[in-house]
Amino acid sequence: YTASSGIPNFPTYVSVGLVDDVQISHCDSITNRNEPKQNWMNKVEEEDPGYWERQTQICLENQPSFKADIDIA
Numbered sequence: 001y002t003a004s005s006g007i008p009n010f011p012t013y014v015s016v017g018l019v020d021d022v023q024i025s026h027c028d029s030i031t032n033r034n035e036p037k038q039n040w041m042n043k044v045e046e047e048d049p050g051y052w053e054r055q056t057q058i059c060l061e062n063q064p065s066f067k068a069d070i071d072i073a
Helices: 039-047 051-072
Strands: 013-019 022-028
Touching (some): 013 051, 022 051
């Protein structure tokens, strides 16, 4: 996770999933969606319907606490 503040045209929150140093997913405060970054990750939804929606909800739920941490710092 990365949180930022006051940087024009840059999300205040970014979450990136990695496997073996390869990015497999991405979510940020601009798109407000957790999305696959590897074609094979699209197949997750076949095995686990609703996976990307659940991951998006986690992303959205994490954003306020990261913003609060930035505001406190």
